[in-house]
Amino acid sequence: MCKTKMATDAAEPSTSVRTPPRSTSTSTKPNSPTPRTSRLQLKSDPSTSADYSASSYKLDTSRTTASLSSRTSLSSLHETLPENTHIYEFAEIRSATNNFLAKRYSSSSSSSSSWRCVLRGKDVIVFQRNFGRPIVVEQLRERLSAVCRSHHMSIIKLLGASISGDHIYLVYDFVIGASLSDCLRNPRNPNFTVLSNWMSRMQIATDIAHGLDYVHNNTGMKIGLVHKYIKSGSVIVTEPSFNAKICHFAAAGICGETAMETKHFPDPKKSDSGEIGEESPESPPRMKRSDRQERLFEGVRGYMSPEFRTTGMATQKSDVYAFGVVILELLSGEEPLRYKFDRTSGDYQKLSVVEAARFAVEGGGGGEETETRLRRWVDGRLKDSFPMDVAGKVTRLALECVHVDPDKRPGMQRVAGKISKLYLDSRIWSERRRVPTEFSVSFAPR
Numbered sequence: 158m159c160k161t162k163m164a165t166d167a168a169e170p171s172t173s174v175r176t177p178p179r180s181t182s183t184s185t186k187p188n189s190p191t192p193r194t195s196r197l198q199l200k201s202d203p204s205t206s207a208d209y210s211a212s213s214y215k216l217d218t219s220r221t222t223a224s225l226s227s228r229t230s231l232s233s234l235h236e237t238l239p240e241n242t243h244i245y246e247f248a249e250i251r252s253a254t255n256n257f258l259a260k261r262y263s264s265s266s267s268s269s270s271s272w273r274c275v276l277r278g279k280d281v282i283v284f285q286r287n288f289g290r291p292i293v294v295e296q297l298r299e300r301l302s303a304v305c306r307s308h309h310m311s312i313i314k315l316l317g318a319s320i321s322g323d324h325i326y327l328v329y330d331f332v333i334g335a336s337l338s339d340c341l342r343n344p345r346n347p348n349f350t351v352l353s354n355w356m357s358r359m360q361i362a363t364d365i366a367h368g369l370d371y372v373h374n375n376t377g378m379k380i381g382l383v384h385k386y387i388k389s390g391s392v393i394v395t396e397p398s399f400n401a402k403i404c405h406f407a408a409a410g411i412c413g414e415t416a417m418e419t420k421h422f423p424d425p426k427k428s429d430s431g432e433i434g435e436e437s438p439e440s441p442p443r444m445k446r447s448d449r450q451e452r453l454f455e456g457v458r459g460y461m462s463p464e465f466r467t468t469g470m471a472t473q474k475s476d477v478y479a480f481g482v483v484i485l486e487l488l489s490g491e492e493p494l495r496y497k498f499d500r501t502s503g504d505y506q507k508l509s510v511v512e513a514a515r516f517a518v519e520g521g522g523g524g525e526e527t528e529t530r531l532r533r534w535v536d537g538r539l540k541d542s543f544p545m546d547v548a549g550k551v552t553r554l555a556l557e558c559v560h561v562d563p564d565k566r567p568g569m570q571r572v573a574g575k576i577s578k579l580y581l582d583s584r585i586w587s588e589r590r591r592v593p594t595e596f597s598v599s600f601a602p603r
Contacts, residue, residue, distance in 0.1 A: 243316060243317030243318075243328075244294065244297065244298060244301070244317060244318065244319065245276070245317050245319040245326070246319065247320070247321045247326075249276060249277075249319070250276075250283060250319045250326050250328075253272075253274040253276045253283070254272045254274050257272070259272050259274060260272075262282055270284070270285040271283060271284045271285070273331055276316075276328060279316065279330070280330075280331045281316060281328050281329060281330060281331050282328075282329050282330075282331045283326050283327070283328050284326070284327045284329070284405070284408070285324055285325075285326055286325050286326075286408065286412050287323055287324060287325075287412070288323055288324070288325055288412055297320065297325075297411065300407075300411050301315075301317065301318060301411065304407045304411070307375060307406070307407075309367075309368055309371045310364075310400070310402075311364040311367055311368030311371070311400070311401060311402055311403060312368050312371065312372070312402060312403050312406045313329050313330055313332055313393065313402050313403065313404050313406060314329065314330045314406070315327065315328070315329055315406055315407055315408075316328045316329060316330060318411065325411070325412055327405075327408055327411070327412075329404070329405075329406075332393050332395060332402055333395065334393040334394050334395040334396070335351075335393070335394055336389065336390050336391075336392065336393060336394070337361065337390070337392040337393075337401065337483070337487070338389040338390045340352050340394050341389065341486065341487070341490050341536075342490065342492070348538065349538075350490065350536075350538050351394075351399075352394075352487075353538060353539070354539070354542065355539060355542060355543040355548075355583060355586075355587070356583060356584070358487050358488070358539075359547075359551075359579070359580045359583045360398065360399050360400065360401070360580070361392070361394060361399060361400075361401040361487060362484055362487055362551065362576055362580075363573075363576050363577060363580045364400055364401035364402070365392060365401050365483065365484075366480070366569065366572055366573040366577075367573050367576075367577075368401070368403045369387065369476060369569050369573075370569040370570050370573040372384050372403070372406065372407075372476075372569075373473050373568070373569045373570075374568075374569065374570050381473065382407055382409075382410050383409055383410065383471050383472060383473055383475070383476060384403070384405070384476050385408075385409035385471040385475075385476070386404070386405045386408065386409065387403070387460065387476050387479035387480055387483060388479060388482075388483065389483055389486050389487075391403065391404045391405055392404070409471065459482060459492070459494035460478075460479040460482050460483070460493060461475070461479070462475040462479070462559075462563065463561055464563055465478075472563070473568075473569070474563035474564075474566050475563070476569070477558050477563075477566045477567065477568070477569060477572070478558060478559050478563075478566065480558055480569070480572070481511075481554075481555040481556065481557070481558025481559040481566075482510065482511065482555075482559060484551065484555040484558070485510045485511060485514045485552070485556075485559075486510055488514075488534075488535055488536065488551065488552060488555070489513065489534055489535060489536055490536035490537075491510050491536075493509070493510050493511075494508070494510075495507075495508050496508070511556070511559050513534060514555065514556060515556055516530070516534075517530045517531045517533070517534035517552065518530075518531060518549060518553055518556070519556075527549075531548060531549060531552070532545070535548055544582065544586040546582075547579050547583050547586065550575075550579055551579055554567075554572065554575055554579075558572065
């Protein structure tokens with residue numbers, strides 16, 4: 158599926174930190190070592206920076222405990238990290254992509270054009286997007302400066318951007334892996350998935366939850382971002398631990414997107430001539446012959462909250478809705494929306510993973526009947542090897558996220574906390590079901 162790549166690129170800040178010049182009034186001991194441009198020096202000697210304000214390092218002497226000092230130092234260090242996000246020259250982008258004639262990178266994570274290339278010695282992927290509204294370089298620099306200090310293992314890091322006309326080119330770290338949608342559904346082998354055990358799926362759910370919580374509530378950025386592109390195609394799964402990484406971090410905010418684009422898509426029940434045609438039960442489903450752009454729109458629309466479809470405005474609660482759909486997709490292995498040909502009526506039946514999950518846990522009946530429906534709904538490739546109580550709780554949590562009323566959806570901080578607890582419960586279940594290896598068995602005669 159995919160080869161291993163360590164997550165340190167997205168998790169650890171750059172080690173090259175600019176050290177401001179020492180003040181001339183500061184006395185240096187004769188035997189003191191030469192100052193080094195390291196993070197430890199910044200943390201231990203804040204007086205070396207000419208830009209530091211005295212108030213940011215002023216401590217109450219009555220509360221100089223180790224924990225308080227550590228928190229203050231880390232906070233000050235975070236604020237003084239360099240802005241390592243770049244404004245690339247457009248000529249650099251053209252040169253790296255061979256004037257955009259290089260082979261485009263095929264990925265289901267985005268419908269925009271993308272190229273994998275080497276830029277300033279780093280293996281990157283470049284996405285081309287349209288501006289939602291005009292923006293100048295200084296405004297772009299300000300937005301990037303708010304994103305450049307963000308570091309999370311579950312987010313693919315944005316390295317920089319470039320502007321040309323109405324287009325912006327976003328440069329991200331390239332991560333070796335496969336999209337979650339490709340991991341769940343292989344058209345060539347529908348019965349196979351690399352996510353064949355429960356813990357791999359809980360690991361992915363936990364990573365996505367904490368990554369999206371970081372996007373929404375990262376206090377270091379001091380701005381509330383909306384991702385807008387949460388879907389299974391926008392999540393990269395890496396081996397060997399099946400960690401998940403969210404793509405397109407801060408793309409919507411930097412591009413100035415406030416509303417979705419409105420396009421005309423043909424009716425799935427209409428033929429190419431625009432008229433509703435009849436189809437015999439022996440005929441293959443018409444959706445296989447329909448326009449690819451139409452099916453793409455349907456797939457994306459499966460992650461859109463009701464208010465997003467109505468107003469076109471993306472909010473953090475619409476991200477929560479999309480996250481809930483991804484979790485239901487992760488549990489069932491099914492697409493958010495799909496069409497099933499009904500031979501009796503000769504028409505197509507629209508199947509929603511949200512409605513199927515809701516029927517599985519809220520369809521009525523006793524406990525055993527609910528358990529039976531839930532087992533049938535959960536991906537059969539797990540072979541019934543999962544904790545039933547945890548699966549039910551994860552499903553109900555995802556259904557809370559896809560509530561019609563955005564005010565009744567939980568925030569991602571609360572969701573991430575619940576997912577973490579359910580992950581620990583799954584670990585306990587996994588440890589208990591392992592076969593003991595501390596004893597030996599002999600079939601020799603006694």
